[in-house]
Amino acid sequence: MFVTSLTQSGPENAVEIRNLSKTYKAQGRRPEMKALSDLTLDIPRGSFFGLLGPNGAGKSTLINILAGLVLKTSGSVNIWGHDISTDTRAAKRAIGIVPQELNIDPYFTPSEALEVQAGLYGVPKNQRRTEEILHAVGLSDKSHAYARTLSGGMRRRLLVAKALVHTPPVLVLDEPTAGVDVELRRQLWAYVRKLNKEDGVTVLLTTHYLEEAEQLCDRIAIINGGQLIACDTTKHLMGKLDSKRVTVMLTEDLADVPDSLKGFNVALIDSRELQFTYQPSLVRSSDIITAVQSAGLKFAELSTQEPELEDIFVQLTTKTQDPVVRP
Structure with a gap:
């Protein structure tokens, strides 16, 4: 487009x-x-x-x-x-920049704000796409409303629109x-x-x-x-985080983790839920299931959880000790 x-x-x-x-x-x-x-x-x-x-x-x-x-x-x-x-x-x-701050003149309408921005970038009037951009970001019906009357979400979208005026x-x-x-x-x-x-x-x-x-x-x-x-x-x-979780929902209450399972990184979340955290490079999920069955436990449900980006982020940023001073 x-x-x-x-x-x-x-x-x-x-x-x-x-x-x-x-x-x-x-x-x-x-x-x-x-x-x-x-x-x-x-x-x-x-x-x-x-x-x-x-x-x-x-x-x-x-x-x-x-x-x-x-x-x-x-x-x-x-x-x-x-x-x-x-x-x-x-x-x-x-480059078009959409900043964190909602720095919009409250007395300009979205249409005026885009026209001014386009002028600052030297976009010829016959090449400006003010109506097209406002429609694209869902602000057509607010094109002539003062920016001070817009909601926070609308102002955010107006910032996106301003960043696009010079293509x-x-x-x-x-x-x-x-x-x-x-x-x-x-x-x-x-x-x-x-x-x-x-x-x-x-x-x-x-x-x-x-x-x-x-x-x-x-x-x-x-x-x-x-x-x-x-x-x-x-x-x-x-895929770089060598960590997964297996959650086992038991059919009967359990007072404590059986001794035969304590060699795993396992937690009893409540009386019927066991949560195993393991490294796929060292342990297979089938090993955990076999161990649960060998302990004489019956389970109604089993689920696995892949690592999330948050896990990667926390692992990388907490283990990085860097002397650089941050402003």
Whole structure:
């Protein structure tokens, strides 16, 4: 719909980051702080890419560098083949940023806000798609209402619309569903998915909702302490955690875990539920089932639970001890 022809002929990587570092200089009593340290990362063209990390990991600093709001200390960043330092204007035209903050002029209507934004990017009036974009984000019926009358979810969608006025091949969503109700969140993701799948827009997402990243992203990078600690396809990343759970629902009450099962990592959740946590590389689920049966226990139900992205995230970010100071 918007940028298909452009994205089909773009560079292999929509964003290329090489040895990127950012150090905030000491100010007053605040010591020098290193937010990013030698970060190298590729975001493939057409991907739905998740950027995850705990608070203070360096995500916001990276997004602000991409947006041109923060100057890097060293390293290089290319957006759609344009260096942000030597080809700044072209790099900025290639990216649309949806910020966390709802920074919208309350006295502008959505239609006016998009017209102003398009003017700032130098989009000729005969090439502006104000009505088309407002319809796409579900704001057609509010196009002439003052922004101050819009709900939080509508304002969030207006931010997405503003980021699209100049037809960027790269869209950055920084915590886009914070404070948005479930239904509006669903509508927003349906639209962004369409941009990604049908129009080829490369999407970079930061979110605290890990289930969103797991469902939406085809690749995920995790940063902690300003450094990249993991980057892979979502499927491969999920497979790196050597841990699974088996839950056994018993037919009769149990006062304690039988001695023959205490060699496993097992917990009696209530009188009729045993939960086993095991490493597939060392133990098979069939071994657990055999052991339960050998203990003379009968079960009514058995279920297995695959690792979730949250498990991966916690494992990687808690075991990473990094000396980098976070701002």
